[in-house]
Amino acid sequence: MTLDQATGEKESVYSLLAAYRPLAGVADELLDASGAVRPVWQPFLDHLSRMTPDDISQRFARGNQYLRDAGVFFRHYGEKGTSEREWPLSHIPVVIDAKEWRQIAAGLIQRAELLEDVVADLYGPNRLVGEGYLPACMIGKSAEWLRPLVGVTPRSGKFLHFLAFEIGRGPDGTWWVLGDRTQAPSGAGFALENRVATSRVFNEFFARANVHRLAGFFRRFRDQLLTMRGETESRVAILTPGLMNDTYFEHAYIARYLGFMLLEGEDLTVENGELMVRTVAGLKPASVLWRRLDAAWSDPLELDETSQLGTPGLVEAVRRGSVTLINALGAGILETRALLAFLPRICEGLRGEPLMLPNIATWWCGEESVRRYVAENAGRMLISRALSTDLPFAASGEDVTAGDFTCPNGGTLADWMNTRGEELIGQEAVTLSTTPAYINGALVPRPMSLRVFLARTAEGWEAMCGGFARIGNSQDASALAMQAGGTAADVWVIGSQPTSTETLLQQPGTPYLRSQPGILPSRAADNLFWLGRYVERAEGAIRQLRAYHARLAETDDPSSPLVAAIGTFLQSANVDPRETIPSGLHTILNSAVFSASKVRDRFSVDGWLALNDLALTAARMRETVIPGDDAARAMGVLLRKITGFSGLVHENMYHFTGWRFLGIGRSLERANATARLLSVFTDPSAPEGALELALEVGDSAMSMNRRYAVALSSNAVLDLLALDTNNPRSILYQLGEIKDHLSFLPGAHLHGQLSALSRSVLQVHTSLAISTPETLTPDALHALSGEIASLSVGLNEAYTR
Numbered sequence: 178m179t180l181d182q183a184t185g186e187k188e189s190v191y192s193l194l195a196a197y198r199p200l201a202g203v204a205d206e207l208l209d210a211s212g213a214v215r216p217v218w219q220p221f222l223d224h225l226s227r228m229t230p231d232d233i234s235q236r237f238a239r240g241n242q243y244l245r246d247a248g249v250f251f252r253h254y255g256e257k258g259t260s261e262r263e264w265p266l267s268h269i270p271v272v273i274d275a276k277e278w279r280q281i282a283a284g285l286i287q288r289a290e291l292l293e294d295v296v297a298d299l300y301g302p303n304r305l306v307g308e309g310y311l312p313a314c315m316i317g318k319s320a321e322w323l324r325p326l327v328g329v330t331p332r333s334g335k336f337l338h339f340l341a342f343e344i345g346r347g348p349d350g351t352w353w354v355l356g357d358r359t360q361a362p363s364g365a366g367f368a369l370e371n372r373v374a375t376s377r378v379f380n381e382f383f384a385r386a387n388v389h390r391l392a393g394f395f396r397r398f399r400d401q402l403l404t405m406r407g408e409t410e411s412r413v414a415i416l417t418p419g420l421m422n423d424t425y426f427e428h429a430y431i432a433r434y435l436g437f438m439l440l441e442g443e444d445l446t447v448e449n450g451e452l453m454v455r456t457v458a459g460l461k462p463a464s465v466l467w468r469r470l471d472a473a474w475s476d477p478l479e480l481d482e483t484s485q486l487g488t489p490g491l492v493e494a495v496r497r498g499s500v501t502l503i504n505a506l507g508a509g510i511l512e513t514r515a516l517l518a519f520l521p522r523i524c525e526g527l528r529g530e531p532l533m534l535p536n537i538a539t540w541w542c543g544e545e546s547v548r549r550y551v552a553e554n555a556g557r558m559l560i561s562r563a564l565s566t567d568l569p570f571a572a573s574g575e576d577v578t579a580g581d582f583t584c585p586n587g588g589t590l591a592d593w594m595n596t597r598g599e600e601l602i603g604q605e606a607v608t609l610s611t612t613p614a615y616i617n618g619a620l621v622p623r624p625m626s627l628r629v630f631l632a633r634t635a636e637g638w639e640a641m642c643g644g645f646a647r648i649g650n651s652q653d654a655s656a657l658a659m660q661a662g663g664t665a666a667d668v669w670v671i672g673s674q675p676t677s678t679e680t681l682l683q684q685p686g687t688p689y690l691r692s693q694p695g696i697l698p699s700r701a702a703d704n705l706f707w708l709g710r711y712v713e714r715a716e717g718a719i720r721q722l723r724a725y726h727a728r729l730a731e732t733d734d735p736s737s738p739l740v741a742a743i744g745t746f747l748q749s750a751n752v753d754p755r756e757t758i759p760s761g762l763h764t765i766l767n768s769a770v771f772s773a774s775k776v777r778d779r780f781s782v783d784g785w786l787a788l789n790d791l792a793l794t795a796a797r798m799r800e801t802v803i804p805g806d807d808a809a810r811a812m813g814v815l816l817r818k819i820t821g822f823s824g825l826v827h828e829n830m831y832h833f834t835g836w837r838f839l840g841i842g843r844s845l846e847r848a849n850a851t852a853r854l855l856s857v858f859t860d861p862s863a864p865e866g867a868l869e870l871a872l873e874v875g876d877s878a879m880s881m882n883r884r885y886a887v888a889l890s891s892n893a894v895l896d897l898l899a900l901d902t903n904n905p906r907s908i909l910y911q912l913g914e915i916k917d918h919l920s921f922l923p924g925a926h927l928h929g930q931l932s933a934l935s936r937s938v939l940q941v942h943t944s945l946a947i948s949t950p951e952t953l954t955p956d957a958l959h960a961l962s963g964e965i966a967s968l969s970v971g972l973n974e975a976y977t978r
Contacts, residue, residue: 193226196619204346204610205622206271217274217671224382225269230618237268237615240374246786248777249370249426266371267648267664268378269613271625275389275642275672281352281629282640284534285342289631289638291524291532292357292511296336300327300507310523311516321360321509323472325479325492332498333405336505338633339398339467341365344534345626346610353537353607354517355626360509361469364628366427367665368645369395369434375667389642389670393679397639398632399435402465405501411464412454412696414438416445418470418486420774428469429777437467439778442475444698447490450497456696457834457976458923467503475506537607614648614664624649627668642670697834703977704775705835709842711769712788716819717850718752718762720874723812725754728866730805738864746857757808758799766792779835787822794818837918841972844918848911849965851875851898855908856958859891868894875906892950899945899953908961912942915968924975934971941965 199205207218214222228236241263249264273281298305299322305311316322341362343355372391376383402413417428419441432439438454446453446460453460473481478489494500510516517536524532611622628645631638646666725743732740735755744754752761770792773780795815802811823843830836854874858867868889872878875898881889884897901907916938919925925935941964948957 193222193620196621197613199611199622202348203608203622204348204350206273206346206610206612206625207620207622215274218272220386221270221272221379221382221669224379233615236378240266240268240378243374243377244370247370247373247782248785248789249367264367264370265664266374267614267623267646267666268375269615269620270375270379270667270669271612271627271646272669272671275670278389278640278642278670281344281534282642284352284532285344285354285629285631285640286638287524287528287530287533288342288354288357288520289337289340291520291528292340292359293335293337294527295516295520295523296359296505296508296511299510300329300336305523308526310526311519315513315515316510319510319513320473321507321513323480323507323510326495326505326507329496331495331501331505333501335633336508338401338503339365340504340631342629342631343626344629345537345607348608348610352534354532354534355537355607356514356517357511358628359504359511360471361504362630363424363427363469364645365395365630365641366424366430366434368628368630368641368643368667370430371645371665371667372643386669387672387674387676389672389676390679391641391643393677394630394632394639394641395435396679397634397636399437401632401634402437402467402503404635406464409462409464411462412438413465413467414440414454414463416440416442416466416468416470416475418474420771422469424469426777432778438463438696438698440466440698441700442470442485442487444700445488445491447488447494450490450494450499452488452491452494452500454696455699457699457702457838458696461696464499465501465503472506472509480506612646612648612666623651625666644668697838699977701776701779701835702838703973704772705779705838706842706972706977708769708772708776709839709844710846711765711772712819712823713843713846714750714850715762715765715769715791716816716823717847717874718747718750718759718765719812719815719819720876721747722752722754722759722762723809723816724870724873726805726808726812728870730809733805739866739870742857742864742867743870746854757802757804758795758811763792763795763799766795776835781825781829783829784822784825787818787825791815791818791822834922837921838976841915841918844911844914845965845968847906848908848915849962851906851908851911852958852962852965855895855898855953856955856962859894859953859958860955861891871898877904877906880904895950895953899958900948900950908965909942909945912938912945912965916942922976932975934968934975937968937971941968 197207199208207214207222209215225233244264244266250262295305299316306313306316337359339362341358341364343358344352345355346352369391406413415428415432415437417425417439419425422428429439431437440454440463444455445463446455448460452463452466454463468475470486474484475487476489476491477484477487479492480487491500492506495502495506520536521532524530609624609626612625613620614623625646625648628647630641630644632641633639646668648664648666650663721743725740725747728737728740728743729735734740735744747754747759750761751764752759770788773785773788777785798811798815802808826836826839830839854871857863858871860867868891869878871894872881877897881893881897897904898906899908902910902913904910916935919935919938924932926932931939941961944964945961953961
């Protein structure tokens, strides 16, 4: 490098840092106390400084596009309700030296072991309360103290297996623990997505920057969960509250990433003390359950009776030792913020050593002496009236400075503490360190905190080399939450040597074992079935609307016989052709998206993107498309998109049980819709042009021209669209597909005989196969449509109840 080049690079760095002014008395991650760039940041800063503003914008857009494509979002709460917002990535990572990270990890591992000791005591001998380390009322009055679990030792022998810790750096450079996450810690999946997006933004630099990878952490935790099954053929599953949960995306992402089932409470049942999964093949055992559902909602029989999310009898299965929960029910008691006030003394008493990472200074305001202390130090303390939620982007509760505390009913702070002291927690206000954020073409300091994850592996506790950073949208540390405009950033732990590129794949030298055959929960089968139906229903509506508008363009008369006939047919399916892009079509597409979202763990990213793109395109067209030729062309665009989605699913989805339910739904809907179409448009009373329209909607006009060298007749149309086994648009072909799919499903044959459902399908198939075009009258076709529709009921009774 020449002197001029070196000088130019320095000038670029100076330009990048021109607006970087850390606050006085606040630690900074980029600059040390003397204002010099920390060595671990220098290579990244040099790399960033060589980019033009346009380069940076394009790279940031690349990362944002990845997150949109992957469907990463957060749920925003406002006065008008909730809405899904794009994931707010802060593209500049938080960079930490590996040596410093090892110290952080050691402190958090010590803390994890301490928390295990505490929760084991609280649900066991209870010495901590008996010997005065903890006040009994603080534990007894906590909603997270689950009395039905007292005396229950977890099947694994451990209460805690996966933890998260909120940490922040104080003004003196010391890392502090701001909170413990033991209930159902979230954010690990978002940390993975932040990593993928950020590594795409800085792909050249990341590949050679010695950044510690995340995959090894997840692989070792996955292997540990699989080992915890024991010698049984049971499964590991992730328990989610469902689609409307704020972090459902992460639940589905982690399930797909690790290869575990994603279940809801209704997917599970307890039989004879054993936890079982309702599947299309009957009840199957599950012995390890990574719960993402708060404990109180897990069992309406013994915990919260109002819960509709849990599984009755789950606590009994835990008592009998038939299932291991990650983490154990009742572990949420450790999230009690008042507990922070007692952990230093407990650590000294139980382990004979001080906490390696100190707590944020905390006081439980349930004692008179503490109340007096809070009153005297009101200006520098925060009073919390709500426990923090377990979301990586949630606010930490209603925190206000004690000196400004407004009491209900106009009382004083002392009055409030005297009546509600056990619910109040005092914490010293902490000034968090700042880290760079790229705003308006320059780096500026913003406050940040980290969420760090620990997993129990075969070798003991392991800390993820990285994590999830929350970045404030201003210098005010209270604006870290995404609800308040905060952002999320990746955390790069950088070493001095190249790091291993571990993956989730089987490691070299280990014996090859074919994985367990997948099992399909009944609820997932139902959603896949209806996804197939909705997509096919939407395609049929799009084809009919294209035919409608093409003929409307020719006649410019919606009351002309053929246009009116197809319009009436559409309205019978709740699709109003008077709307250019009918709301009925949007309803069908939204139903398809909803069904797909319920099985996100079983759905490819490309398939999800294609389906969302279809729905969004239809929504955009609603504002611009006009009736007639313009609408017909728009329907052509939607048709190409929906057939592209169908092709992706057919070619890329693993051809196992779930694919077959999807195929059954698709074939049943197509067969039923074609029978309905033919019953109307092959009727002798149908208007002129009806046969051509039926062929067009059935996508068989070319086949008709090639196969039938005769004048167009209703018999020829019926033969091609109802009876031709080589035409994938025909009713008989689709019934054959259903018959074939069913033959591969569990229970298709019982004791050498066909199941009731298989007999029903065979009966409908055979009856049509021996028909002739002459016998397929409109009434016969209408009856056939009803018989095909009734197969859906039989399928539900056989597999999805």
